[in-house]
Amino acid sequence: MKNILFKRVDNSPLILFRIIFGFLIAAEAWGAIATGWIKRTLIEPEFTFSFIGFDFLQPLPGDWMYAYYIIMGLTGLFVMIGYKYRLNIILYTVMWTAVYLMQKTSYNNHYYLLILLLIFMSIVPAHRYKSVDVKLNPKLKCHHMPNWVIIFIIAQLWIVYTYASVAKIYPDWLDATVPKLLMQGKSHFYLVGELLQQSWIHYSIAYFGILFDLLIVPALLWKKTRNLAFFISVFFHLFNSFIFHIGIFPYMSLAFTLFFYPKEFINRKFLKSKPFYDKADVVAPNYHKSLTGFIIIWLCIQFALPLRHWFIEGDVLWTEEGHRMSWRMMLRTKSSSTLIKIVNPDNNKTFYVQKKDYLTKKQQRMLAKPDGVWQFCQRLKEEYQSKGDDIEIYVRSRVSVNGKPYKPLIDPKQNMAQAKWDYFFHNDWVLLHKD
Structure with missing residues (x-):
C-alpha cells in the first residue's frame, strides 16, 4: 500500500484545483452577502436552529456576521493566490464549519461536502507551486505530490455520487413525482418554464439523475468515456446551477474533473511553464502509517454514515432521522400544519x-421536521422557565411528504417540554405510519 499511496506524481491537478477552489470559496462567502443570504438566515431570525448539541454557536450580534463573511472571503482569496496558505485554509475551514453547525434552516448537502473538501485541502500540499508562499520562500517549490491525494479525492467523490444515486431509487422518485414537484416552482422561468412542466422532462430528470450519479465517476476514470462524461457533466451541472441556484457546487463539481484527466494533459494545457514531474519514486514520510490510518478511517466513516438510517426505526423520508450527511439530495418536498x-x-x-x-x-x-419541532419547544421552555413558569408543551403537527395526504408527525399526548432527543435511535414521540 505504501508504494501506491506515497508514489510521487505530478501535482498540476492539485495546483490548478487550489486556484479554482480558492476563487469559489471566496465567491461563496461574498455571494452570501450580495444575495442577502446572511440577512435572511443569520441576522433577521430571533434565534437559529443549530445542530443539536451546538446551541452555543449563534450568529454574532448586529451586523457583525457581515464582517465575519468578509474575512472568510479574504481567506478564500488568499487560498487562491497561495498566501499563507495553510493558515488561511484552516481559518476558512473553522469559520465555515461554525456557520454550518450554527444553523440548519438552510441545510444543504453541498455545505457539508464543502467542509470535507476544506479538510482535504488543509492537509494536502496545494501551495507548492504558483503561489505567493513559493515566491516568499522558494524552498517550498516542488512539482510533485503523493499519489494518495488523487486516490483520496476520487474515493470521496465516488462515495458522494454513489449514495446520491442509490437514495433516488424509491417510488416517489422513480415515478417522477419529486421532479414534477420540484419543477412546479420553476414555471415562471423565462423560455424554459413551460417546458419544465412536461411529463417527459420529469421522467428524464429522474432517470438521468440516477444514472449520472451512479456512473459519472467510473466514466471519468475510463479513458474511452472520459471526454463524453466531462461534456455530460458540463450540461448536468450548468442545468442544476440555472434551475436550482445552488451556489458554487456545480462549478466545484466541474473542477473535480481535473483529478481524473492525465496529469500530463493538465500540465500541458494549463501550466505550460511548469516542469512535468515524471519520476516513479516512492517517498513515504515518517508519519506515513498514521496518515494511511487516517485515510482508511476517514473513508470508512464516509462509507458508514449514509447507512445509519437503515438501523433506525421508521422511514427516513418521514422521520428525518439519519437524513443529514447521507447525500440524500433533493429527494422530497414537505409541507406542514x-x-x-x-x-x-x-x-x-x-x-x-x-x-x-x-x-x-x-x-x-423546520416544523415539518421532528428535530425542528423539538428544538423550538426547548426554546419555548427556556423562555418560560426564565420567567419562573414550569410549562407543558403539546404539539399537533400534520405533515405531507411529496404531496401525499397529511399525517400526524408528533404524538399529541407527549409533553414536548420533557421530551428527550435521541441522537442515534428513533425518538418514540415521532409517530410512525405504515403505508
Missing part, C-alpha cells in the same frame, strides 16, 4: 403559540 399548545399547570391557563412571533417564514418550514 403545526399547532403548539402551552399549558401552565399552576394556573391551568392554556394558549397557542403564534409561530410568526418567533420564526421567520423560512424557519417555520
Whole structure:
C-alpha cells in the first residue's frame, strides 16, 4: 500500500484545483452577502436552529456576521493566490464549519461536502507551486505530490455520487413525482418554464439523475468515456446551477474533473511553464502509517454514515432521522400544519403559540421536521422557565411528504417540554405510519 499511496506524481491537478477552489470559496462567502443570504438566515431570525448539541454557536450580534463573511472571503482569496496558505485554509475551514453547525434552516448537502473538501485541502500540499508562499520562500517549490491525494479525492467523490444515486431509487422518485414537484416552482422561468412542466422532462430528470450519479465517476476514470462524461457533466451541472441556484457546487463539481484527466494533459494545457514531474519514486514520510490510518478511517466513516438510517426505526423520508450527511439530495418536498399548545399547570391557563412571533417564514418550514419541532419547544421552555413558569408543551403537527395526504408527525399526548432527543435511535414521540 505504501508504494501506491506515497508514489510521487505530478501535482498540476492539485495546483490548478487550489486556484479554482480558492476563487469559489471566496465567491461563496461574498455571494452570501450580495444575495442577502446572511440577512435572511443569520441576522433577521430571533434565534437559529443549530445542530443539536451546538446551541452555543449563534450568529454574532448586529451586523457583525457581515464582517465575519468578509474575512472568510479574504481567506478564500488568499487560498487562491497561495498566501499563507495553510493558515488561511484552516481559518476558512473553522469559520465555515461554525456557520454550518450554527444553523440548519438552510441545510444543504453541498455545505457539508464543502467542509470535507476544506479538510482535504488543509492537509494536502496545494501551495507548492504558483503561489505567493513559493515566491516568499522558494524552498517550498516542488512539482510533485503523493499519489494518495488523487486516490483520496476520487474515493470521496465516488462515495458522494454513489449514495446520491442509490437514495433516488424509491417510488416517489422513480415515478417522477419529486421532479414534477420540484419543477412546479420553476414555471415562471423565462423560455424554459413551460417546458419544465412536461411529463417527459420529469421522467428524464429522474432517470438521468440516477444514472449520472451512479456512473459519472467510473466514466471519468475510463479513458474511452472520459471526454463524453466531462461534456455530460458540463450540461448536468450548468442545468442544476440555472434551475436550482445552488451556489458554487456545480462549478466545484466541474473542477473535480481535473483529478481524473492525465496529469500530463493538465500540465500541458494549463501550466505550460511548469516542469512535468515524471519520476516513479516512492517517498513515504515518517508519519506515513498514521496518515494511511487516517485515510482508511476517514473513508470508512464516509462509507458508514449514509447507512445509519437503515438501523433506525421508521422511514427516513418521514422521520428525518439519519437524513443529514447521507447525500440524500433533493429527494422530497414537505409541507406542514403545526399547532403548539402551552399549558401552565399552576394556573391551568392554556394558549397557542403564534409561530410568526418567533420564526421567520423560512424557519417555520423546520416544523415539518421532528428535530425542528423539538428544538423550538426547548426554546419555548427556556423562555418560560426564565420567567419562573414550569410549562407543558403539546404539539399537533400534520405533515405531507411529496404531496401525499397529511399525517400526524408528533404524538399529541407527549409533553414536548420533557421530551428527550435521541441522537442515534428513533425518538418514540415521532409517530410512525405504515403505508
